Amino acid sequence: MITEKFRRQLRQEAKLWQTEGLIDNYLYQQLSERYQFDSLEKAASSRFITILISLGGILLGLGIITFVSANWQQWSRELKIVILLTLFIGVNTTGFYLWRQPNTPPNTINKKQRLGHGLLIFGALLLGANIALMAQMFHIGGSPYGLYIVWGLGVLVMAYSLQLKTLGIISLLLIGLGYLMGLSTVFYPGEFSWLQFIIEYMSLVGILLFIPLAYWCNSRIIFFLATMIILLALEISLFRVFDFSNHGLWGAIALTLPPALLWGYDDIILPKIDSRIFQPLTRNLAIWYLSIGFLFLSFRAIWQDFPFRNYSETSSEIHWLTLVEVLIFIGLTIWEWLFLARPNKRDFQSWRLDLVSGVILGFIVGTAILFFWHLSINKIPEIATFIINIEMFLLAAGLIRIGLMRGIRGTFWGGLVLLTLQIVSRTFEYNTGLLLKSFVFILCGVGVIAAGLWYEHHLSLEEGVGSRE
Template sequence: MITEKFRRQLRTEAKLWQTEGLIDDYLYQQLSERYQFDALEKTASSRFITILISLGGILLGLGIITFVSANWQQWSREVKALLLLTLFIGVNTSGFYFWRQQNTLSNTTNKKQKLGYGLLIFGALILGANIALMAQMFHIGGSPYGLYIVWGLGVLVMAYSLQLASLGVMAILLIGLGYLMGLSAVFYPGEFSWLQFIIEYMSLVAVLLFIPLAYWCNSRIIFFLATLIILLALEISLFRIFDFLNHGLWGAIALTLPPALLWGYDDIILPKVNSRIFQAFTRNLAIWYLSIGFFFLSFRAIWQDFILVNYSEISSEIHWLTLVEVLVFVGLTIWEWLCLARPNKRDAQSWRLDLVSGVILSFIVGTAILCFWHLSINEIPEIATFIINIEMFLLAAGLIRIGLARGIRGTFWGGLVLLTLQIVSRTFEYNTGLLLKSFVFILCGVGVIAAGLWYERHLSLEEVRK
């Protein structure tokens, strides 16, 4: 994005280059026309006027708000509704008009576009106020989470219409806040409504509403927020089924389905998507999920107590649609992994996974078998803890190896931190003396420093060789 500050600095440098003879008058004139050096003085002279207009607009707005507040109680409901709708339509129409203004210089944003962008955001905020005030005026009852969900759906329509990532982020945050506030409708269901349907089946709703918006706006932030909501809602549905059926199979699925879904995700399996925009992100998220999950399950007390707790007093029954929702994600995950193993059309190879995907699949399958055996066949807390710690160590070592081979700092340091956490947590979990803990801390600290310095030196040498 070319800013006014950059153009001013470029004009100063171009004049210096022209004086020193590095560029001739023709090249300076080309730069002046391309970056519109002559328009900089006009912009500077109009800045004071813009500030005065903005200050006057703020004072005018405050005056209008004060006038409306003073006469709000005396006006009829029709007048209030007309005023609110006029304000909403006027602000959004003005915002759309200014936002669609053409730029005289490519890769820049003029002040009119910034004003239009701000008015569109303000219009999205006004939408929430209009919904709340309309409901109050016409005595429409409802829960607070319903307000945020309806508000978020309205902003979501604006985001799809204008293809604005900021409005999409705002819509997801509003719907996500409404979902968190309305989780009681899942655990303590009351009278069925469409809002309750959205809350109970948020994972599918988020897939249908948010994921296409992420591709439409090409926004990683939208995809990240949508993924968080999908995973949270999916985990709640999974553990509700596990608690109701009380079967080890569903416990195993609840622990392993999210990382399997994330790692198997591939953008090109979607229609009209020809590039892998978010696959690297979902795989990184799967590694995070596995790392946190292994660290959580590496404690013996988790397998002895927590993983066997029954929450039947919280959620006594589930609807069959919840089971269908989860089975949809199970089927989607299986389809993703089949697509990963599918042979390439250019090669005559058989169905197989690459090395990294095969290792991740072994982690997922091994953890699922452990959980199923522990919950349904025979309790094996010692064996399960030992195997999980082995998987955690292998994951950390694999991250360190990939970070070294590919020169990815985040992967290397992630594996090193995971390995250090495993060593330190084992020291605290078991009854060890202070002398041994001190030795472990010193050893880990020296090891991290030495590994970090060696890795940075290794990267520097690799860059020099290239």
């Protein structure tokens, strides 16, 4: 969208081009008509009036809120309902009307649209207040997490209806907060209800409700928030299903299923999606997951003390619906990787993965086998620590290499930081003297600075060559 700041800068540059003879008067006039340079002064003169009106509106709103608060207890229930519904419908109707105003000039956002957008957000916040006050007036009991989930679902409907990213983000934050507040009901369930069902099977609910919203709004933030909620819920479901001490297979699945699910994700696997919008994001999250996991498992004490608790002593109940939920995600992951390795009809190639995906699959399978062996066959803390450190080093080296080959700063620096953390963490894990620690810190600091300066210089040279070509 074209902002007012851009139009001002363009007008300034266009006048300079006209003075230097780069464009003639006719072309300048065309630009002026297209981007309405003449209306910029009018907009500047009315900005002070807009500020005064906004300030007056805020004070007026505070006055109304104070008046309602002072007389709330004396008013009847019917009057309260009328006030709440009138305020909610009025704010959202006005916001929708202003938000739907046409753009003048095209591809710009005018002040009416901004005001309408703000009113719609305010209407989403009013929805929560209406739900809470209605429940209080009609003596409807409930937990705080239920309020946030119902509120979030209401805002979610608004986000789908209006295709607004802001409302989608608010809805996911509300539902995520409600889910975190209601996690205790997963392990200590009470009376079953539809809210309890949402809490227990949030991963499937997120797949059905949140992911389509990300595509509908074309928002990476919504997809990221949805992925975080789904992964957390999936880990909780895996935690409920398996027993670390007796079922090493389930433990291996719990450790490696999330990164496999993230890396294998492909947008075009979905119907009516022909571009990879969010695949780079999921693969970055998979790298983050593997990096943090390897860093955590690279300590020998983790393998010596694992499993931390024998869950079979506390509960032998099998959560069959949760098991079905986990099996659905396992099937989805297998489907993703089969789709990833499908033969290319253009090149007449057989079933195979590309080099990077093959290496990631090797990390996942190798870690799963190691975890299964340690839990079910024989404890191997020393061997497991050694292999995890090798995988961590290979991952860091691979990130550095990809960052060098493709000129991606984030990948290069991520691999360098991961390698540095591995070296530094080993000095803390083992009983080393302060002199050796000091030497390692100095060596890592000098190495990071030298590698960073060399990489930036190398990248600037490549960018310079590319610009000359």
